[in-house]
Amino acid sequence: xxxxxxxxxxxxxxxxxxxxxxxxxxxxxxxxxxxxxxxxxxxxxxxxxxxxxxxxxxxxxxxxxxxxxxxxxxxxxxxxxxxxxxxxxxxxxxxxxxxxxxxxxxxxxxxxxxxxxxxxxxxxxxxxxxxxxxxxxxxxxxxxxxxxxxxxxxxxxxxxxxxxxxxxxxxxxxxxxxxxxxxxxxxxxxxxxxxxxxxxxxxxxxxxxxxxxxxxxxxxxxxxxxxxxxxxxxxxxxxxxxxxxxxxxxxxxxxxxxxxxxxxxxxxxxxxxxxxxxxxxxxxxxxxxxxxxxxxxxxxxxxxxxxxxxxxxxxxxxxxxxxxxxxxxxxxxxxxxxxxxxxxxxxxxxxxxxxxxxxxxxxxxxxxxxxxxxxx
Amino acid sequence: xxxxxxxxxxxxxxxxxxxxxxxxxxxxxxxxxxxxxxxxxxxxxxxxxxxxxxxxxxxxxxxxxxxxxxxxxxxxxxxxxxxxxxxxxxxxxxxxxxxxxxxxxxxxxxxxxxxxxxxxxxxxxxxxxxxxxxxxxxxxxxxxxxxxxxxxxxxxxxxxxxxxxxxxxxxxxxxxxxxxxxxxxxxxxxxxxxxxxxxxxxxxxxxxxxxxxxxxxxxxxxxxxxxxxxxxxxxxxxxxxxxxxxxxxxxxxxxxxxxxxxxxxxxxxxxxxxxxxxxxxxxxxxxxxxxxxxxxxxxxxxxxxxxxxxxxxxxxxxxxxxxxxxxxxxxxxxxxxxxxxxxxxxxxxxxxxxxxxxxxxxxxxxxxxxxx
Numbered sequence: 001x002x003x004x005x006x007x008x009x010x011x012x013x014x015x016x017x018x019x020x021x022x023x024x025x026x027x028x029x030x031x032x033x034x035x036x037x038x039x040x041x042x043x044x045x046x047x048x049x050x051x052x053x054x055x056x057x058x059x060x061x062x063x064x065x066x067x068x069x070x071x072x073x074x075x076x077x078x079x080x081x082x083x084x085x086x087x088x089x090x091x092x093x094x095x096x097x098x099x100x101x102x103x104x105x106x107x108x109x110x111x112x113x114x115x116x117x118x119x120x121x122x123x124x125x126x127x128x129x130x131x132x133x134x135x136x137x138x139x140x141x142x143x144x145x146x147x148x149x150x151x152x153x154x155x156x157x158x159x160x161x162x163x164x165x166x167x168x169x170x171x172x173x174x175x176x177x178x179x180x181x182x183x184x185x186x187x188x189x190x191x192x193x194x195x196x197x198x199x200x201x202x203x204x205x206x207x208x209x210x211x212x213x214x215x216x217x218x219x220x221x222x223x224x225x226x227x228x229x230x231x232x233x234x235x236x237x238x239x240x241x242x243x244x245x246x247x248x249x250x251x252x253x254x255x256x257x258x259x260x261x262x263x264x265x266x267x268x269x270x271x272x273x274x275x276x277x278x279x280x281x282x283x284x285x286x287x288x289x290x291x292x293x294x295x296x297x298x299x300x301x302x303x304x305x306x307x308x309x310x311x312x313x314x315x316x317x318x319x320x321x322x323x324x325x326x327x328x329x330x331x332x333x334x335x336x337x338x339x340x341x342x343x344x345x346x347x348x349x350x351x352x353x354x355x356x357x358x359x360x361x362x363x364x365x366x367x368x369x370x371x372x373x374x375x376x
Numbered sequence: 377x378x379x380x381x382x383x384x385x386x387x388x389x390x391x392x393x394x395x396x397x398x399x400x401x402x403x404x405x406x407x408x409x410x411x412x413x414x415x416x417x418x419x420x421x422x423x424x425x426x427x428x429x430x431x432x433x434x435x436x437x438x439x440x441x442x443x444x445x446x447x448x449x450x451x452x453x454x455x456x457x458x459x460x461x462x463x464x465x466x467x468x469x470x471x472x473x474x475x476x477x478x479x480x481x482x483x484x485x486x487x488x489x490x491x492x493x494x495x496x497x498x499x500x501x502x503x504x505x506x507x508x509x510x511x512x513x514x515x516x517x518x519x520x521x522x523x524x525x526x527x528x529x530x531x532x533x534x535x536x537x538x539x540x541x542x543x544x545x546x547x548x549x550x551x552x553x554x555x556x557x558x559x560x561x562x563x564x565x566x567x568x569x570x571x572x573x574x575x576x577x578x579x580x581x582x583x584x585x586x587x588x589x590x591x592x593x594x595x596x597x598x599x600x601x602x603x604x605x606x607x608x609x610x611x612x613x614x615x616x617x618x619x620x621x622x623x624x625x626x627x628x629x630x631x632x633x634x635x636x637x638x639x640x641x642x643x644x645x646x647x648x649x650x651x652x653x654x655x656x657x658x659x660x661x662x663x664x665x666x667x668x669x670x671x672x673x674x675x676x677x678x679x680x681x682x683x684x685x686x687x688x689x690x691x692x693x694x695x696x697x698x699x700x701x702x703x704x705x706x707x708x709x710x711x712x713x714x715x716x717x718x719x720x721x722x723x724x725x726x727x728x729x730x731x732x733x734x735x736x737x738x739x740x741x742x743x744x745x746x747x748x
Contacts, residue, residue, distance in 0.1 A: 124415035131413060253411045260424060275424035277410040337410075357456075358552065359401035368404065375404075375552050 025179045027071040032061060051172045058156040058171055059098075059117045066091045066211050073209040075341050076102060076118065083344050085365040086307035086351055094210035094219050095196075096339025096348065112342020113162075116153040127153050133251025139239030140188075140200030141166035143248045162245065162340070163197045174199075188240050195222070195242070202240045204319055213306035215299070215321040223311030223331035225282035232257050232266050242311060243279045246334040253334075254279060277337070283310065283330040283371065294324060296373030297363035307350065308336050308370035337367070399564075400551040402457035405430075407442070427549070432459065437508035439543035444509075448477035450484070450592055460590045462711045463489060463509060470714050471675060474593040481591035481600055481674075482568070483709025483718060485509060494714045495724055503712020508542040515539070525610075525625035536574065537623055544573040546710070548581075558585050558689050561614070567603070570619055579612035582619045583682075585691060596671035596693035604679035604701040605647030616679055617647040620704040627704075645702060650678070650742065652698025657745040659697045662734060664744040669695045673734065675720055676741035679703040702742065 025032070037049035045055045054061060064074035065081070068091075076098045082090030083097070099105035101112025101119050114122040121127055127150040134146045143166050144150050145159060157164035157171040164174030174191070181192020188200045195203035204220035206213065213219075224238040234255050237244055247254035253276055256262030263281075264273040283291040290296075295305035302324045304310070312320060313328035323330040338348050345352045356366035363369040363376045400407065412424035422436050423429075431441030432452055444463035445452050450472075452459045461468075463485040464477075472478025487493040488503030489512060500515040507514065520538040521528075528537035536545035550565025560567050560583065567584035585601035587594070602616040610621035610628030621628045627643055650658045650669075661678070663670030671693040672678070678700040680688065712718050720738050721727070727737035732747045734740040740747035 122416075126416060128416070130416050131411065253413070265426060272427045274428055275426055276412060277428060353405060354403060356404040357402060358404055359399050366404075374554070 025071070031071060052176070057117060059115075066093060066209075068208055068211045077105070080105065086367055087339060087343060088210070088213055088306050091211070092339075092343075094206065094213070094339075096341040096343045096350075098342045100344050101342045101348075106344075110346045110348075111344060112348050113154055113340065115161075116155050121153050127151070129154075129249040131250035131252040131254075133234070133247070133254075133256070136234035136256075137237070137239075137244065137247045137251045137254075139237075139244065140248065157197070162249075163199070164191050165199050166248075195219075198242075198245050200239050201242055201245050202315065203242060204315055206319075210306060215304045215306070216319065218304065218306045218309065218319060220315060220319045221309060221311035221333055221335070222313070222315055223280055223333055224313050225285070225328055225331055226255065226263075226278070226280040227282065227285055228328075231255075232262055232264065237280070241280065243334050246279075246340075250334075279332050279334050279336070281332045282313075282328055283332065284324060284327050287324055290374040291330075291371050292324060293373040294330065295370040297376070298367070298370050305370055308367045309333065310336060332371070336371075399553060399555045400457060402455050406455045406457040435463075435510050437510075437542065439547075439549070440506075440509050443543075450476065450478055450480050451589060465489070467492065471720070472592055472594055476592075478592045478594075479709075479713075481587065481594075481709070483711040483713045485512075485712045487714050488512065488712045492714075493716065494722055495716055497716045501716040501718075502714065503718050504540055504546075504710060506540045506543060506545075508540075521623040523621075523624035523626035523628075525622075528623075532574075536572075546570065548573040548576050555586065559686055560584060560586050567616075570616075572622065577612070579614060580619065580622065581614060582616055583614045583685065584616065585685075585688060587691070591674060594674045596673070597691055599672065599674045599677065599691050601685060601688060601691050602677065602679040602703060602705070603685050604649075604681050604703070606682050608647055613682070615647060615682070615703075616705060617701075617703040620646075620710075624704075644707070646704045646706070647679075647701055649681070649699055649701045650695075650697040658742050660744045661695050661697065661700075662741045662744075664734065664740060664747060669697055671695065673738075673741050675735065676706050676738040677703075678706060706742075707738065 032055060033053045034044040034055055035053060037044045050057055059076055061072060062074055063076040063078065065077055066074050073093055075095055081092045081097045081099055083092050084090040087096060098112050098118050100108055101114060103119050109122040109124055134148055152160050155161040155171055158174035159166050159169040161171060168174040175197050178192040178197045181190065183192055186193055186195055186202050188194045188202045191197050191199050195201045195205060203222045206217060206219045210218055221242045223241045223243055229236055229238065232255055234251060237255060243254065252261060254262060263276045263278045265275050283294060293301055295303060295308065298305045298307055302322050304321050304323050310323055311331040311333050320329060337350055339350055342348050343350060351365050351367040355364050356368050358375050360376060369376045407430060408428045409419045409430040410428060412418050412420055420430055422434060425438040427438060429438045429442060431438060432454060433441050433444045433446065435441040435444055440463060442459060443461055445461045446465045448464055448466045448468050450461045450464060450468050452461055460480055462482060467486055468479045468484050469475055469477045470479045485503050488499060489509060491499040493502035498516050500517055505512055505515040524537050535541040547569040548571040549569050553565030555564030557564065562578055562581055566581035567586060571581035583603040587600045591599055603614055605615035605617050606613045610618055610625045612618060628646065650661055653659055659669065660666050661669045662673040672695050678695060681699040684699060707720055708718050709720055713720060715722050716724060726732060727739050729746055730748060732740065737747060
């Protein structure tokens with residue numbers, strides 16, 4: 001009896017303290033739903049009712065100010081969020097915030113993804129993503145149905161979106177049921193069992209969506225080393241990796257055959273083979289170079305720095321607070337540099353690239369130097 | 377106040393001596409583009425390029441595109457980044473007069489590229505035919521590097537030793553290496569990145585002191601300093617001359633210069649010191665008719681004894697016979713000049729025995745009794 005009690009106590013402590021995922025919705029139903037959009041004879045939410053009896057659409061529910069204890073992750077704010085220098089010390093989350101791209105906020109198309117509900121069509125780019133590859137990267141379903149040029153603006157989820165499946169154009173339908181799915185095992189088999197409802201993608205979800213993350217409390221992204229796996233062939237890329245998600249829309253920046261496609265020039269016999277900044281590249285391959293000093297000026301060598309995160313090909317080891325310890329634990333990601341939703345910086349970068357000055361002797365607020373540790 | 381004085385002193389020091397600034401500084405975006413994409417359009421129509429470069433001109437090769445200029449300026453300022461130009465599409469000033477169009481130390485590919493050298497010779501004599509430069513043809517006269525070492529005969533050698541396919545045939549780029557010097561060696565990415573990109577070693581790279589403006593402004597005390605050789609056989613020793621020997625090996629060494637390494641020479645010597653003998657004309661380097669050696673003349677530079685160079689802290693105007701050496705680039709500029717054989721002066725028309733001064737014929741800087 002005593003042994004059973006002790007076991008239960010230990011189990012409860014582990015569950016409470018561990019970095020377990022909390023993406024499965026918790027809390028009072030009333031926080032998100034209204035049965036009839038009617039209370040005391042008045043509507044509960046304007047412009048309602050909404051499908052799934054929710055109190056709003058994607059944006060409506062996910063607009064607010066993060067405090068670290070909120071049950072709903074807020075990716076949009078009515079007022080400018082506190083981003084800090086790298087988005088890890090204020091009140092924005094891992095994906096960043098749409099405030100700066102939103103029409104009601106900064107209204108700057110360079111500072112976020114122009115999701116249709118928040119912002120008008122990107123005045124610089126239009127609707128078709130830069131680097132769009134409409135034939136490859138369909139492992140989780142081809143985005144935009146493989147249109148040569150996108151006929152519609154980006155949405156949160158669905159055929160033209162990032163979250164959910166890419167078969168339904170409707171955001172709600174594409175993520176239907178996901179919020180209440182059992183997400184204890186993220187294997188990518190369903191939207192609910194996918195990392196952040198990014199269909200097919202796997203990873204370990206930080207419980208507070210990286211509100212003020214640390215080296216021990218952060219998302220753990222899944223990625224693969226291109227050297228070991230696909231090199232230049234998109235068909236061999238791992239559709240479960242976070243980089244693959246980005247490549248679904250920006251495939252030409254990722255991999256491809258030829259001297260001008262993808263990230264590397266496979267015919268290069270000299271110097272750097274890179275023609276675009278690599279992702280899916282394990283820095284263990286170049287550990288003897290400056291990259292072995294990650295995170296450079298931003299922490300003790302080998303310590304995971306959420307300001308410029310790296311991925312791993314082995315999620316069984318859990319959340320890493322040390323990297324460059326073994327092959328596959330320090331893989332460069334698209335989101336090593338970018339915030340998917342948006343940031344205060346051009347190209348939705350995690351930091352202000354204009355502040356990156358080579359050989360200045362001061363790393364300043366340039367996250368590039370987390371990997372390029374000898375360049376400042 | 378003390379700190380202010382020190383700061384001013386440091387600034388004066390840095391601006392007056394030719395200390396190296398070759399390590400790239402300035403915003404990363406001056407030179408690089410991560411995806412060659414901005415606002416849905418390619419930044420560089422000829423990109424993306426290796427090293428993620430975003431060059432200043434439209435040549436296809438990234439090195440050429442960054443280090444070329446349609447105008448005459450030989451140092452292009454991109455934001456706070458200074459780029460030395462080795463190919464101008466309009467004629468630069470030769471030799472440099474210190475102006476913004478002054479040809480830099482390594483010369484310029486202009487005369488090769490534009491076929492605009494002196495004397496009406498064929499195009500290829502005015503520089504090294506770097507085939508990475510769009511429009512530069514294979515050498516009309518050469519099917520391999522003259523003096524090529526026999527060991528460089530395999531098919532994988534041809535890209536450097538039979539022809540020059542790319543800039544990396546001579547340079548191993550290391551723009552971000554800490555080359556604050558004053559003496560730049562392996563840690564700094566080697567002097568002017570001179571090391572083999574294909575089989576470089578700690579012995580093949582060149583050591584030297586890099587002038588801050590690549591000798592656009594140049595004088596007896598404002599210039600590069602070159603590492604002399606420690607052997608006369610063309611063997612790798614971090615010297616400037618023996619780096620040239622990597623491709624022109626048979627112009628060096630005992631079988632080619634005379635068994636005892638002295639006159640009569642079979643070929644013009646390199647990598648040997650000026651004789652420390654007042655009875656010899658060479659003793660009066662750059663001072664014809666004088667009573668002793670003259671000052672360093674950047675038109676016909678000398679290399680320093682290896683032990684001396686490694687202890688130098690700045691360029692020196694002093695030339696010391698018995699120590700300072702003649703080298704290949706005492707006479708040649710590797711990129712090119714207005715003169716055949718990429719010589720530093722007009723050997724065919726400017727060097728007439730009994731006539732002329734060192735400024736007209738650089739040969740007379742050492743051959744001090746041969747001019748007027």
